[in-house]
Amino acid sequence: MPSAGTGKASAPQTVSDLDNLLSVVNNSMTITSGTLSNSLIGEVLAAFNDKNPLQLLNAVKQVNSDGVTITGTTSLLGATGVTITATFKVDGDFTLIVTVPATGLTALLAPVSGLKLPQNFDVSLPKTWGIIEGSGGQLTFIAAASGSIGEVLFQATQGTSWNAVAGLDLQIQKLADLPALQSSPLAAFDNFVGLADIMMVLSSQALPDFNFPDVDQFNAPDVHLNNIKLPDQASGLVQGLNIYANLSTANSKPFQLLAKYLNLKLDGSLGITLSVSLPNPNQSSKLFVSVQETITNGLVVDGMVGGILENGVVGIFMTGTAQVSIQKQPVVFSVTALGLETGVLIEGSMQNQVPIHFSFEGVTFQLSDVALLIGIDDEEIPSFGFAATVGIGGLNGSAAVLADSTNPSQSMFLGAISGIKLYDVVETIAGQQNVPSQLVPVLQKIALKGLTSFTVPSSSATAFVNALDARDLATIASSFHQYGSVTIPTSNGQVLLENNKKGLWYLTDLTQMMHYEVNLNKAGAVVVSLEPQIQCVPQRTTIGTLQFPQGLKVIGELDLYVANAKVEIDVTGPTGVLADATLSKITIGNSMFFALTSADGSTGPELSIATFTQSAQAQPDPMLQPPHIFISGSLTVLGQVLSSTYLSVSENGLVVDIQRQVSAWLNLTLNGTIGGLNNMEIGGLAVVGVTSNLTLGNLGVMPFDDNISCSLNMGMKSGTAYATLDGAFDFAGSSLKIAQFNLDVNTSALPNLVATLVPKITAAVVSDLQNSAQLWLSLARKGAILAMAAVQQAAAVLRSEFNEAAAQASQLLSAAGYSAGEISSVLKSVYGLSVQDAATVLKGTLNIGDTAAAQLLSAAGYSLNDVSSAMKSVYGLSVQDAATVLKGTLNIGDTAAAQLLSAAGYSINDVSSAMKSVYELSAGDASSVLKQIPGISSDAINSALGAAGYAESDIKNLASKGISKLKSIL
Numbered sequence: 001m002p003s004a005g006t007g008k009a010s011a012p013q014t015v016s017d018l019d020n021l022l023s024v025v026n027n028s029m030t031i032t033s034g035t036l037s038n039s040l041i042g043e044v045l046a047a048f049n050d051k052n053p054l055q056l057l058n059a060v061k062q063v064n065s066d067g068v069t070i071t072g073t074t075s076l077l078g079a080t081g082v083t084i085t086a087t088f089k090v091d092g093d094f095t096l097i098v099t100v101p102a103t104g105l106t107a108l109l110a111p112v113s114g115l116k117l118p119q120n121f122d123v124s125l126p127k128t129w130g131i132i133e134g135s136g137g138q139l140t141f142i143a144a145a146s147g148s149i150g151e152v153l154f155q156a157t158q159g160t161s162w163n164a165v166a167g168l169d170l171q172i173q174k175l176a177d178l179p180a181l182q183s184s185p186l187a188a189f190d191n192f193v194g195l196a197d198i199m200m201v202l203s204s205q206a207l208p209d210f211n212f213p214d215v216d217q218f219n220a221p222d223v224h225l226n227n228i229k230l231p232d233q234a235s236g237l238v239q240g241l242n243i244y245a246n247l248s249t250a251n252s253k254p255f256q257l258l259a260k261y262l263n264l265k266l267d268g269s270l271g272i273t274l275s276v277s278l279p280n281p282n283q284s285s286k287l288f289v290s291v292q293e294t295i296t297n298g299l300v301v302d303g304m305v306g307g308i309l310e311n312g313v314v315g316i317f318m319t320g321t322a323q324v325s326i327q328k329q330p331v332v333f334s335v336t337a338l339g340l341e342t343g344v345l346i347e348g349s350m351q352n353q354v355p356i357h358f359s360f361e362g363v364t365f366q367l368s369d370v371a372l373l374i375g376i377d378d379e380e381i382p383s384f385g386f387a388a389t390v391g392i393g394g395l396n397g398s399a400a401v402l403a404d405s406t407n408p409s410q411s412m413f414l415g416a417i418s419g420i421k422l423y424d425v426v427e428t429i430a431g432q433q434n435v436p437s438q439l440v441p442v443l444q445k446i447a448l449k450g451l452t453s454f455t456v457p458s459s460s461a462t463a464f465v466n467a468l469d470a471r472d473l474a475t476i477a478s479s480f481h482q483y484g485s486v487t488i489p490t491s492n493g494q495v496l497l498e499n500n501k502k503g504l505w506y507l508t509d510l511t512q513m514m515h516y517e518v519n520l521n522k523a524g525a526v527v528v529s530l531e532p533q534i535q536c537v538p539q540r541t542t543i544g545t546l547q548f549p550q551g552l553k554v555i556g557e558l559d560l561y562v563a564n565a566k567v568e569i570d571v572t573g574p575t576g577v578l579a580d581a582t583l584s585k586i587t588i589g590n591s592m593f594f595a596l597t598s599a600d601g602s603t604g605p606e607l608s609i610a611t612f613t614q615s616a617q618a619q620p621d622p623m624l625q626p627p628h629i630f631i632s633g634s635l636t637v638l639g640q641v642l643s644s645t646y647l648s649v650s651e652n653g654l655v656v657d658i659q660r661q662v663s664a665w666l667n668l669t670l671n672g673t674i675g676g677l678n679n680m681e682i683g684g685l686a687v688v689g690v691t692s693n694l695t696l697g698n699l700g701v702m703p704f705d706d707n708i709s710c711s712l713n714m715g716m717k718s719g720t721a722y723a724t725l726d727g728a729f730d731f732a733g734s735s736l737k738i739a740q741f742n743l744d745v746n747t748s749a750l751p752n753l754v755a756t757l758v759p760k761i762t763a764a765v766v767s768d769l770q771n772s773a774q775l776w777l778s779l780a781r782k783g784a785i786l787a788m789a790a791v792q793q794a795a796a797v798l799r800s801e802f803n804e805a806a807a808q809a810s811q812l813l814s815a816a817g818y819s820a821g822e823i824s825s826v827l828k829s830v831y832g833l834s835v836q837d838a839a840t841v842l843k844g845t846l847n848i849g850d851t852a853a854a855q856l857l858s859a860a861g862y863s864l865n866d867v868s869s870a871m872k873s874v875y876g877l878s879v880q881d882a883a884t885v886l887k888g889t890l891n892i893g894d895t896a897a898a899q900l901l902s903a904a905g906y907s908i909n910d911v912s913s914a915m916k917s918v919y920e921l922s923a924g925d926a927s928s929v930l931k932q933i934p935g936i937s938s939d940a941i942n943s944a945l946g947a948a949g950y951a952e953s954d955i956k957n958l959a960s961k962g963i964s965k966l967k968s969i970l
Contacts, residue, residue, distance in 0.1 A: 100130065247259075302320050326411055355368040392417075439628075
């Protein structure tokens with residue numbers, strides 16, 4: 001330790017002079033600063049004896065040829081009983097060799113003003129050997145001690161001021177084993193690391209090339225010393241208090257994790273330095289080891305790592321640089337480390353702020369403001385990544401760049417970009433130039449939204465913000481779950497967390513590959529959002545245990561009017577984009593009214609997006625080969641299942657365009673737009689084949705087999721589902737309408753449509769038939785109405801349902817092809833007409849002649865009397881004509897005819913005439929016939945016979961025969 005001396009030795013003296021000046025009186029000698037007129041003696045007394053004279057007891061003086069030597073005991077270095085041998089030369093040099101029974105390190109360092117030791121710091125030294133030399137105007141003090149604490153070597157020189165260095169090769173296992181450090185904050189390092197071969201060095205100045213002196217030259221028989229050497233990690237003498245040791249273990253879990261990650265050996269072979277902050281060790285004292293290591297492939301770390309003492313707590317620290325390639329571009333980071341309860345975080349800021357540019361799938365990316373993030377969890381699993389700002393064209397967002405676990409030069413990145421539409425993904429990110437024109441409006445309309453968002457209220461925000469700043473992942477995860485029902489890991493190796501700026505954090509969940517933005521708003525609440533994610537994997541990448549195939553994806557949520565869909569959009573560069581996703585079940589109104597599900601109904605429908613044409617090999621479904629945005633699946637409409645239904649997504653909503661032969665009896669056409677769960681209007685046509693027997697009430701039963709063309713309208717109004725139907729069908733040459741009616745939206749309305757329509761059809765048919773007895777009768781006559789073809793049933797319906805009078809009914813029946821006999825039969829049996837009324841109908845309505853009428857009336861069940869009466873009263877027949885009808889048509893004999901004609905009101909004369917002219921009876925026969933007519937006297941008969949033209953002689957002869965007969969009787 002060279003130094004320029006300032007003290008002055010005395011002028012040359014003789015041995016005799018020294019002998020006289022150094023006199024022993026009563027075995028005692030006193031040496032003061034003026035005894036030898038040598039200022040160096042005064043400085044020794046000032047430095048090591050508190051300016052007191054040196055009092056030698058039991059002094060023995062020996063005069064030599066070149067000087068004087070005195071031995072004895074004295075008080076020095078704050079101790080008594082110090083054995084001393086003092087030699088003074090005639091040239092002014094002197095040597096004081098002392099053996100101190102016990103002293104303290106602070107006594108040796110007393111004159112050194114340039115070294116501020118910690119308060120109450122001292123090291124008790126056992127028997128200490130020392131030599132103080134004054135030579136050539138310089139003072140040198142070397143001391144050595146050896147004992148249970150180890151070995152101590154001290155060296156001090158006096159120039160313009162005292163400088164000193166003390167080396168303590170300690171035989172202790174931890175710092176607290178040194179009494180001087182038991183109550184020192186430095187003892188906290190014992191809980192941080194385990195040390196071996198501990199050496200303490202105190203120095204008042206820095207000397208890069210310093211070496212402790214060889215102890216063999218001291219010839220100190222009372223002190224057994226080994227040479228003390230500065231360890232390799234010392235790099236020369238450092239001003240202050242430094243402790244050197246070998247690192248044997250890491251008691252701190254974070255430091256243990258960090259040491260293992262940096263390949264630091266904890267076997268006692270690695271030298272470590274504890275630089276003590278003076279005069280207050282509690283602030284910024286550092287225990288460190290130099291490291292220059294290549295971690296995995298390509299990550300080079302160069303710097304210092306260790307523990308730092310702040311306010312009594314030792315935490316890990318790291319300073320230095322880390323160099324790594326990102327997409328084959330070298331980047332240098334200034335790194336620091338932070339110990340956490342769950343592990344270690346290494347952070348690095350980019351030294352060169354030039355953005356990183358690279359292209360993939362024809363897309364150019366820019367990464368700027370890159371920050372290195374290395375997380376090591378308590379299971380020793382490292383996460384390795386970067387936080388950055390990503391730019392794609394005019395889009396910007398935050399990103400986490402994740403390096404391949406086996407090759408950091410290969411990386412992927414996760415980004416979050418807010419406020420984008422599907423068109424931005426296609427046009428900006430993919431760079432597709434020929435976007436199909438029919439898709440542009442919907443791509444520009446539909447926004448790609450974040451996957452989730454939740455707010456930590458201001459009442460809980462402070463604790464949450466503190467947890468974010470402290471990287472307390474357990475508390476952070478608890479808040480995520482409490483306020484967002486989101487589960488994130490609590491292991492430092494599975495989370496990247498960057499404090500981008502005050503009030504803004506980015507958190508990346510490496511297990512789910514999700515990049516969250518956490519923002520403290522002006523109201524004091526914390527908003528956590530998972531904005532649309534972009535995942536770029538330029539080459540196959542392994543992150544921990546996860547493997548990611550090469551590709552470019554955009555992940556987000558689409559609002560598809562009636563459903564929100566989480567989609568992973570595959571970007572194939574300028575070709576375009578593809579996306580497929582399974583949606584939740586879509587239900588509007590209720591599951592019967594309108595529901596879209598998977599084919600088996602277990603999940604929701606499929607979303608398919610393609611902005612370019614795909615080959616049949618790439619996409620087997622012909623519907624999905626052209627550019628499209630489709631939602632497809634099994635559609636239930638009013639209870640009717642329509643499998644393999646495709647709904648196009650437009651800028652206005654879901655487009656319903658369906659034309660389907662649903663079944664043998666139902667053809668369905670639906671058109672409309674669904675703009676939301678409460679915004680739906682669909683119209684269409686249902687052609688329903690109805691085969692049924694229509695029960696027409698008293699009009700009969702009519703088989704029906706025809707198509708009903710129905711207009712269908714359905715939708716949502718004021719949050720309520722509605723469906724209406726109206727229709728028309730051809731019936732007997734006319735178009736009959738079914739008035740609009742409401743369908744039951746809670747049931748299988750379409751599958752049951754036939755059953756629903758039959759009463760409506762029946763009502764329409766009944767209404768139409770009730771307006772036309774002729775139409776009904778025509779259908780009945782042809783058998784189109786079952787069991788109504790017989791004249792009795794037909795006439796009964798005409799009478800009861802159509803209120804047709806007998807004449808009108810007879811006319812209708814006749815026009816329908818019923819015979820006169822059939823008609824006449826119902827005049828009596830159905831209408832109950834008298835013979836006169838019946839005959840009137842036959843004559844006046846049906847234009848039936850007398851002869852036919854008589855026959856019909858008789859066949860209808862009218863009595864001969866009635867028929868005869870009708871011939872007279874209705875047909876106005878003369879007695880001859882009437883008799884002719886009775887005889888020729890009705891085959892009535894003369895006697896019966898006479899009676900019938902009489903009963904019909906013909907006079908006896910007329911009857912008699914008819915017997916003669918029609919029946920051609922003789923007078924006698926005629927008389928006999930007439931006698932059968934009740935109430936006719938013989939005179940009347942004879943008169944009638946006469947009136948009928950019978951010969952008088954015949955009449956008289958009848959009379960005489962009558963008298964003779966009477967006489968014989970008498």
